[in-house]
Amino acid sequence: MPLADKIRPTNIDEVVGQSHIIGNDKILNRIIKSSFLPNMIFFGPPGVGKTTIAEIIAKESNKNFYKINATNSSLDDVKKVISQLDTINSLGGILLYIDEIQSFNKKQQQSILEFMENGKITLIASTTENPYHYVYKALLSRSSIFEFKPISDIEIARGLKRAVEILKEDSYIDINYTEDALMDIARVSDGDMRKALNTLEMVVYSTRPNVNNIVDITPENVKKNTFNKILNYDRDGDSHYDILSAFQKSIRGSDPQAAIHYLARLIKGEDLISICRRLLVIASEDVGLAYPNAIVIVKACVDSAMQIGFPEAKIPLAQATLLLATSPKSNSAYLAISNALDELENEFIMDIPNHIKDAHYKGAKDLGRGLEYKYPHDFKNNYIKQQYLPDNIKNSEYYKPQNNKTEQNIKKYLQYLNESN
Incomplete structure (x- = not known):
């Protein structure tokens, strides 16, 4: 048994x-x-x-x-x-x-x-x-x-002590162990008591007794008789999405240490496509206009990772992760498109103004298309104020510049254009 x-x-x-x-x-x-x-x-x-x-x-x-x-x-x-x-x-x-x-x-x-x-x-x-x-x-x-939560290393080590006593009684083997050795078994078990017990059993039965016919469970014997730690990671399961969520939220929260930790867990699962996709999303969703060049650099890192594959892909992936985690943040682009989509979903939207409809066909003028359109490049600063949105939403505001250097410059530029007319 x-x-x-x-x-x-x-x-x-x-x-x-x-x-x-x-x-x-x-x-x-x-x-x-x-x-x-x-x-x-x-x-x-x-x-x-x-x-x-x-x-x-x-x-x-x-x-x-x-x-x-x-x-x-x-x-x-x-x-x-x-x-x-x-x-x-x-x-x-x-x-x-x-x-x-x-x-x-x-x-x-x-x-x-x-x-x-x-x-x-x-x-x-x-x-x-x-x-x-x-x-x-x-x-x-x-x-x-x-x-049910993963079991802590300390609790697993406590369970292993009880298991050692049962092994002694059952197999008539004299067993000595160190606290460090049991903690090493607990750590490679990743919160799984069954895995820890199987590991203990393997270490005991694969370790040669010493001259006094005692099996010593030491960190060295544990290392010799165990495989690499296997993380709880299933590409199609909950843990996959939980780690990806933690990865993005750590970058969004400007915590480079946590971001690298979750990147390492994703790399352990060799989930290259999900990592690359998530980094590209973060570059626009969470950094966005606060550092517009971030997506350019991230795209280059992602392309490099896809071309070279694991294990070397970990390096450009780490570069992209750290760049995003330490960049200024803005979700203004995400909010702008979300606001526009919500309005489309919930409001009746009138027709596109005639003056900005397509007028590149015979008969367009007869339909009133493009007649009052003003070509911005013909005016000072390449700008002329005119209505672009449908009548019933002409005052809608989707994009709101946030408080970062780049977007404050955008805000000043837009104010300057409006005041120049």
């Missing part, structure tokens, strides 16, 4: 992590100790205790427990559970645990709705994905949602 199964907690006090929901007097702790058991959805990364806590709840509830993994189950498996309703096996009610529920389609998820509503089935579902994106809305509305 894998160490992760041997050490699996049998009561809530043995669970490592998730103190925000299972700590003393926290909501899930109170639910477990009460007789009331709502439908629940657990979501969070792998190896953080979702299945363990579901099994503890089942044990405490005295309900008949059925477990289905949606990745390798079908609608028939759900129907088999439903067929147990109103039999002697379901007198105390049925607790159905569906692991990885995001793998079930809408029809499969809908199949249990009727029985959830009449109380014959209590559902606990778990998912590594955001349930608001992957779980059918009718299920969501009938369930309490609990987010």
